[in-house]
Amino acid sequence: MIGKKLVNRYQILERIGGGGMAVVYKARCTLLNRIVAVKILRQQYSIDEDFVRRFRREAQAAASLSHPNIVNIYDVGQDKDVYFIVMEYVEGETLKDLIDREAPLEPARAVNIVRQIANALYHAHCNKIIHRDIKPHNVLISKDGRVKVADFGIARAVTTTTQTFSPNSLMGSVHYFSPEQAKGKLATEQSDLYSLGIVLYEMLTKTLPFDGDSPVSIALKHLQQTIPPASRYNPAVTPGLQAILDKLLEKDKSQRYQNAIDLLAALRTWNSPEAAEAAEADGKAEIDEADTQVFMPLVSKKKQWLSQVGKKRLLTWSIIILSVAAAVTLAVLGFSSLAKLWEVKEIPVPNVVEQSKEAAIAELETVGLQNYSISEMHHDTIPLGYVVRQKPTANQIVKQNRNIELIISKGPVLIDVPGVEGLDVRVAESDLQAKGLKAARTDEYSEEHAAGIVIRQDPIEGMKLAKDQKVHLVVSSGPRPFKMPNVIGKTLFEAEEVFKDLMVDVRRAWNPRQGDSPGGIVTDQTPASNEDVKPGDIVYLYLRPFNKIVKQVEVLLNPLVESSVKIVVKDAAGEEIVFDESISGRFSYTHTVTGWETGTISVYVNDGLVDKISF
Structure with a gap:
């Protein structure tokens, strides 16, 4: 395959990888002069028409994705019996390579990688595309640290066809299967998030949660066994991060994050004190207050009786002492003086909400309310320094010595x-x-x-x-579009000259077959004339072969002298000398001339033009 040129555009340079389904090559796109990756289906899949149809449909759907964290698909094509996908070439390594070399990773680094994968999943899920095969092998990391997810949509083509994988290929995926995938049920957004949780677990621990002798035994563990906490293997895993992992790896998909956005929101606070407190609270056993009772220590009946008697005596003496103190106070001050001590003026509370703090305090003091306390809070609409709330509220009747609480705006957050x-x-x-x-x-x-x-x-x-x-x-909006030119009626050469500098991918379709015709005439085109087209778009030209014209050309000669005879054909294929010889002893010479589509036949004798025939 090295050195081969697919569809006269993709020059294969070197092999860079491969799996059970396809082999990946580094290639150069000669049309746009850029390096790409070309994934070519293995032969056993190429002969399965049903698989190929599914493969092309899913790859074309994935090609609609455009995101910084997704490996872009540029083209899906066929060259004879070779089926291929053209993708963005990412210079770097797979996440699996990074895990094998450097895991366990620092939690912050692992979270950063997961956040980028989650962004890619969110974009795909918004476009109704489920990956179905999230694993470190399908995650690429460029030299500048950018994370890119590969093989969107392709996993579905594999999982919906016959299960004829190699053992290594199946084992490699089953470690990351969600419980519902292990049951053979439909994969959903939550299935991708479960697989992402396994990837995060592997980054943090350098181990997979489940292993076994066969794919079936591993799948059963996903269904039945509890995953050991990552913090057991990596003490750097915080309670908040462990809580995120636990939620990602719930066996019941309804208990997981319901979409990538919920996961991204949780990842923003993975190392915050609030996340740690929430995780600690989740881990504590719940206590049923109805079952929790406080019991007094047991004592003898005699001690209980003595205690009760002592309490009664204490109560009696307390009443006596308080009564005497009250009598003395009344005697000294008199009933009228005591009543004046209890009498406090009542005042209606004014409405000071949305007044400045200074104006509110001044109004309170004006009506005689001298006691107030100030606190602050953020508010989206009430300006800085103005009253948001008051307690008691306006028009309540309160004692003059009542404390009035004012909450002052700190402005918006x-x-x-x-x-x-x-x-x-x-x-x-x-x-x-x-x-x-x-x-x-x-x-x-x-x-x-x-x-x-x-x-x-x-x-x-x-x-x-x-x-x-x-x-x-x-x-x-992508590159600026231009209007599709009209090339219907032009020769193939003329049409290609029109598109030469427009950076579009010209594809040809012949009807009938080209045969020995050196070219053809454009009979139709897609997109149609005057439609918007962008650089990189595919343009289809539908061609018919040139009409083949055959003429018998007779040249009159002088038999007494040697004559130099030259016949030149100029037609849709170009200009060509079809006869150039010396003839003697003949009165005439006849030559069969073939031309294409339309043109002229020029006859020269001794370098002089003696006849010109149009066809």
Whole structure:
């Protein structure tokens, strides 16, 4: 396969990998002059028509995905009996290579990798595509640290066909199967998240939760056995991170994170004190308050009787002492003086909400309410320094010495704007929403960014905004389109000259077959004339072969002298000298001439033009 050129475009350079289903080669796209990866189906799958049909359908669906954390699929094609997928070439290594070399990874590094995989899954799930085979072997890490998930959609083509895998291939996937996949049920978003949980577990511990002698024994363990906590193997795993792992690896998919967004939200606080407290609280046994009672120590009946008598005597003497003290006080002050001590003026509380703190205090003091306390809180709409709430509320009647509580606004909570440039716009909008911010979108064409990717943002990362304020996103619409030219009626050569500088992929279809015709005439085209086309798009030209024209050309000669005879054909295929010889002793010479489509036949005798025939 090395050196072969597929569909006259992809030059195979070297083998870079392979699995049970396909072999991967490094190749050069000669049309766009870029390095790509070409995955070629193994022969045993190429002869299975049902598999090939499913394989192409799923690969084409996956090709619709465009995300920084997904290996882009550029093309799906066939060259005779060779079926292939053209993908983005990622220079780096697989996550499995990294785990084998460096695991157990630091939790922060593992979380960063999982976060990028989750972003890829979110984008795919939004497009109704389930991966079904998340494992470290399908995760690539570029030299700059970017994580990219490969083989989206291809796993479905494999799992829906006959189970004729090699043992290594099946074993390699069953370690990461979700319980529902092990049962043979339909894979869902939650299935991908379970597999991602196994990947995170392996990064943190350098071990897989389950192993066995056969795929069936491993699958049964996914269904029946509890996964040991990762913290048992790696003390650096925090309680918050262990709680995330536990939720990812729930056997009941309804108990897992329901989507990648929920997982991404949890990952933002994996190492926070709140996450640790929540994990600790989840781990404590629940106590039934109805079953928890406090019992007094047992004592003899005699001691109980003596205790009761002592209490009665103490109560009696207390009443006597208090009565005497009250009598003395009344005697000294008199009933009228005592009544005045108990008398406090009652005042209605004014409404000071949404007044400035100074104005509110002044109004309280004006009506005679001198006691007040101040506290603060953030508020989205009430300005800094103004009253948010008061207690008691307005118009309640209170004693003049009652304390009035005022809660003063600290203004809105200011949120750090996250960096979303380079992300898929849907992921960017989700990240902003998770922060409490909104997105405003403007689209523009870009030659450098794929469609749907955020080119720039305003405000930039690190600036502060209040909740619900907008971050303006400029989103790529892909390369600027141009209008499809009309090439119907042109020769193939003329049509290819038209497309030469437009950077499109021209494909040919002949009807009838080309035969020995050196070219053809364009009878139809897709896309149609005047439709929008972008660089890299595929253009189909439908051709009929040139009409073959045969003519008998007679040349009159002088038999007494030697004559130099030359016949030149100029037609749709170009210009060609079809006869160039010297003839003597003849009155005439006849030659059969073949031409293509339309043109002229020029006859020269002794370098002089003696006849010109059109056809």
